[in-house]
Amino acid sequence: MTIHDLFALDEIDAGTARKIVLEGREIALVRIEDDVYALGDTCSHADVSLSEGFVEEDECAIECSRHGALFDLKTGEPLSLPALRPVPVYGVTIVDGRVQLTIEDAAEESQ
Incomplete structure (x- = not known):
C-alpha cells in the first residue's frame, strides 16, 4: 500500500472534479463538501474522462459527459445505463487539511 500526499483540501473546490495521473493510473478526484x-477516470462504457463530467452532489455521484452514465463515488458502481461495469475506487483521507490517496499494491488488490 502506498499513500500519496496530493494537495491541500482548499485547492479543489466543492462540487468539482479534477484528473491526476499517479503510478500510471488516471484518477478522478471529486470533492463534495469536505x-x-x-x-x-475512464468511463467503463465509453473511453471518456469522468473528471470532465458533471458532479451530482446530492447523489454522491459523477455523470459521464458523453452518454450520461452515473457512477457512485463511494463504490464506483454504475447507477444508470449505459454503463454496466464499475470503475475502480481508491481510498482518500484528509490529514491536517491535506488530501491523501491510497493505492493498493498489485498483490493486495488481487486478494
Missing part, C-alpha cells in the same frame, strides 16, 4: 472521493 469529502474527497477518488475513482478511475
Whole structure:
C-alpha cells in the first residue's frame, strides 16, 4: 500500500472534479463538501474522462459527459445505463487539511 500526499483540501473546490495521473493510473478526484472521493477516470462504457463530467452532489455521484452514465463515488458502481461495469475506487483521507490517496499494491488488490 502506498499513500500519496496530493494537495491541500482548499485547492479543489466543492462540487468539482479534477484528473491526476499517479503510478500510471488516471484518477478522478471529486470533492463534495469536505469529502474527497477518488475513482478511475475512464468511463467503463465509453473511453471518456469522468473528471470532465458533471458532479451530482446530492447523489454522491459523477455523470459521464458523453452518454450520461452515473457512477457512485463511494463504490464506483454504475447507477444508470449505459454503463454496466464499475470503475475502480481508491481510498482518500484528509490529514491536517491535506488530501491523501491510497493505492493498493498489485498483490493486495488481487486478494
